[in-house]
Amino acid sequence: MKKEFRSDCPISSALDLFGDKWSLLIIRDLVYFGERTFKDFTNAAERISTARLTDRLCKLEKLELITKSNHPTNRKVFVYDLTAKGMDLFPVIAEYIKWSNKYLNDHIAEEAKAYAAMLETDRQGALNHFMQRR
Amino acid sequence: MKKEFRSDCPISSALDLFGDKWSLLIIRDLVYFGERTFKDFTNAAERISTARLTDRLCKLEKLELITKSNHPTNRKVFVYDLTAKGMDLFPVIAEYIKWSNKYLNDHIAEEAKAYAAMLETDRQGALNHFMQRR
DNA sequence: TTTATTGCTTTCGAAACGGAAGTGAAAATA
């Protein structure tokens, strides 16, 4: 068994839990699209491998950031969704967006720029828009 | 040569640049302590290896998130400091702290809890406190 | 002149990684 946390610092501890290149992208998809299936995640632009996706979904479920449940009609499909704990990562994601909009502006998607502008002018509104979906 | 970005998403792009377990901790030390030397970073609680630290400092300097300069009196010491671009990661760090304070409260340091509470009640004040140091 | 410090490099075994192919159960199609 390995130690779970490197220190008692809140920043390093959060990074210990989901500070990899994929976890926040799974959270992102759930924030912006709501319920997602395994297949949905594999269709994201960043092209996560199935092995990595399986691993991350399990970890995020153990951390209680997401839930896994059966599809109402199709028994071989699982539906993933955010918990309140996972939804509370929205502010972290929002700050990444704002930073990238400022410093990677010539690289990111046009629709992302528009959304970033909305985050600047109506932060609470953008936040509520997703928070109130469930 | 490998591709720099996985997609044009602002979140994944930011993670491509500094979405590892160490970069934000280096930024953290610079935010909270100001100028730091190589030795200072190795003394942080998380115990980064020297090979990893050398690698990350170079990357962060190339990204222009930090600067490297000579110590005014000691020629074998280098002094690292944040650029405005690096300082603008403070809001990201602040949101990690707030999330951890809410969900990892029984694990994190007491002084971190107090600081997180200050972030909640006087966000702009906490932000300015560091922003105005230089 | 000797010793200690600093920033950095090298080495090496372990862990994490991406990409591709394969699996079984269930669903859709014929």
Next chain:
DNA sequence: TATTTTCACTTCCGTTTCGAAAGCAATAAA
């Protein structure tokens, strides 16, 4: 009913990244 396709994994394998430790040259301190 028989066949094919889909879905959520799982396995495999070569590559990259990693932590831990030792070693290094240059400078500073003693």
